[in-house]
Amino acid sequence: MSNYKLGLEYALQQDQNDEFSTYRNQFHMPKDADGNELIYMTGNSLGLQPKITKDYINQELEDWANLGVEGHTEGKNPWLHYHEFLTQTMADIVGAKPLEVVVMNSLTANLHFMMVSFYKPTPKRYKILIEADAFPSDKYAVESQLRHHGYDDKEGLILWKAREGEELANYDDLETILKQHGDEIALVMIGGVNYYTGQFFDLKRITQLGHSYGCMIGFDCAHGAGNVQLNLHDSGADFAVWCSYKYLNSGPGSLSGAFVHERHANRKDLNRFTGWWSHNKTTRFRMRDDFDQLPGAEGWQLSNPPILSMAAIRASLDVFAAAGFDKLCQKSKQLTGYFEFLLNELNNSDIKIITPSSPDERGCQLSIQVKNADRSLHTKLTEAGIITDWREPDVIRCAPVPLYNSFKDVYGFVERLKTILN
Numbered sequence: 066m067s068n069y070k071l072g073l074e075y076a077l078q079q080d081q082n083d084e085f086s087t088y089r090n091q092f093h094m095p096k097d098a099d100g101n102e103l104i105y106m107t108g109n110s111l112g113l114q115p116k117i118t119k120d121y122i123n124q125e126l127e128d129w130a131n132l133g134v135e136g137h138t139e140g141k142n143p144w145l146h147y148h149e150f151l152t153q154t155m156a157d158i159v160g161a162k163p164l165e166v167v168v169m170n171s172l173t174a175n176l177h178f179m180m181v182s183f184y185k186p187t188p189k190r191y192k193i194l195i196e197a198d199a200f201p202s203d204k205y206a207v208e209s210q211l212r213h214h215g216y217d218d219k220e221g222l223i224l225w226k227a228r229e230g231e232e233l234a235n236y237d238d239l240e241t242i243l244k245q246h247g248d249e250i251a252l253v254m255i256g257g258v259n260y261y262t263g264q265f266f267d268l269k270r271i272t273q274l275g276h277s278y279g280c281m282i283g284f285d286c287a288h289g290a291g292n293v294q295l296n297l298h299d300s301g302a303d304f305a306v307w308c309s310y311k312y313l314n315s316g317p318g319s320l321s322g323a324f325v326h327e328r329h330a331n332r333k334d335l336n337r338f339t340g341w342w343s344h345n346k347t348t349r350f351r352m353r354d355d356f357d358q359l360p361g362a363e364g365w366q367l368s369n370p371p372i373l374s375m376a377a378i379r380a381s382l383d384v385f386a387a388a389g390f391d392k393l394c395q396k397s398k399q400l401t402g403y404f405e406f407l408l409n410e411l412n413n414s415d416i417k418i419i420t421p422s423s424p425d426e427r428g429c430q431l432s433i434q435v436k437n438a439d440r441s442l443h444t445k446l447t448e449a450g451i452i453t454d455w456r457e458p459d460v461i462r463c464a465p466v467p468l469y470n471s472f473k474d475v476y477g478f479v480e481r482l483k484t485i486l487n
């Protein structure tokens with residue numbers, strides 16, 4: 066890892082040796098007005114479209130056109146069971162058992178549904194702990210859950226903050242918080258990979274710590290799924306949720322994944338919101354039976370799902386399965402390590418990488434803080450043919466994605482950034 070070299074020559078050579086270099090061609094790369102490929106570094110926000118996605122969606126459009134309602138049972142991929150086509154490949158990506166995983170709804174909605182079951186406040190234990198710079202939607206969601214149960218959303222929310230002058234959350238501080246407030250905290254809900262800093266938390270460590278104080282543990286893995294090895298089952302977490310449109314390349318607003326640990330698979334004592342899709346599959350269409358809970362994560366479904374979005378997820382998961390997620394993660398470490406190397410070699414005291422430098426504590430994203438920068442930096446990058454993500458007050462988030470970004474992309478990005486900063 067330490068033998069990265071400067072210069073375009075090296076980047077091109079790395080691309081030539083890269084077993085995933087052909088995968089770039091399996092994606093639609095955004096282009097500028099003259100037809101030149103842009104440098105796309107925003108797979109952490111919206112992943113690119115696999116070329117096979119259109120075929121997967123067209124198949125379902127055709128079955129709908131030709132079969133109408135019969136497509137539920139007679140289609141090439143019967144819609145009645147369509148979500149099951151996604152279960153194994155999705156479970157593989159997040160490191161879970163098929164019983165523990167379901168694709169349904171959208172992300173923030175799933176977060177709420179999970180809290181219906183796993184946030185069970187009592188007058189003594191009602192607080193929720195989140196990381197201080199949690200994704201806003203998650204913060205709003207937990208605050209509204211507190212209010213929904215009649216608690217004050219300021220008093221009931223405990224923030225795990227980075228120390229003064231630091232950007233990353235520190236595990237010692239988490240232990241201190243739990244030591245002081247552990248018996249008041251009902252739920253610990255952390256972003257598995259923080260969207261802002263790119264810090265990949267130790268899910269197992271947080272889970273064990275939280276459980277030792279009797280708290281429920283949930284993770285929002287929107288920035289982890291398809292980016293890092295989450296090993297959700299082994300983490301022991303009670304639940305997790307994630308979206309499929311970031312690293313999982315399934316299209317804007319596409320469906321979310323949910324994980325419920327198998328220890329909860331058959332519990333009937335949990336609060337749940339239910340619908341006909343939570344009901345036993347074999348008797349679901351008798352329509353008159355008393356409610357009969359499906360076991361496992363599937364039991365949290367409510368509705369029959371949108372097949373067109375599921376087709377896009379299926380296409381994307383098939384690309385991941387063909388590539389092999391383990392090997393992709395290895396390339397990711399190489400590529401992001403190279404990115405970090407080039408940025409450090411700029412020797413520019415105006416920029417600081419706030420993402421952890423240890424490859425085990427991050428995914429592919431690097432968050433670069435630029436002193437005295439404002440949005441005009443982002444505009445200049447855009448004009449230079451680079452798509453990145455700007456976060457107020459002074460951070461650009463860049464994610465070289467191993468499936469479709471090249472070493473040449475990373476080289477080109479750093480070269481153009483250098484020119485702009487000078």
Ligand SMILES: *Cc1c(COP(=O)(O)O)cnc(C)c1O
Binds near residue numbers: 174202
């Ligand atoms: C992207 C993201 C969301 C977005 O939520 P939607 O419900 O899909 O709009 C929420 N939380 C986190 C942590 C995210 O990264």
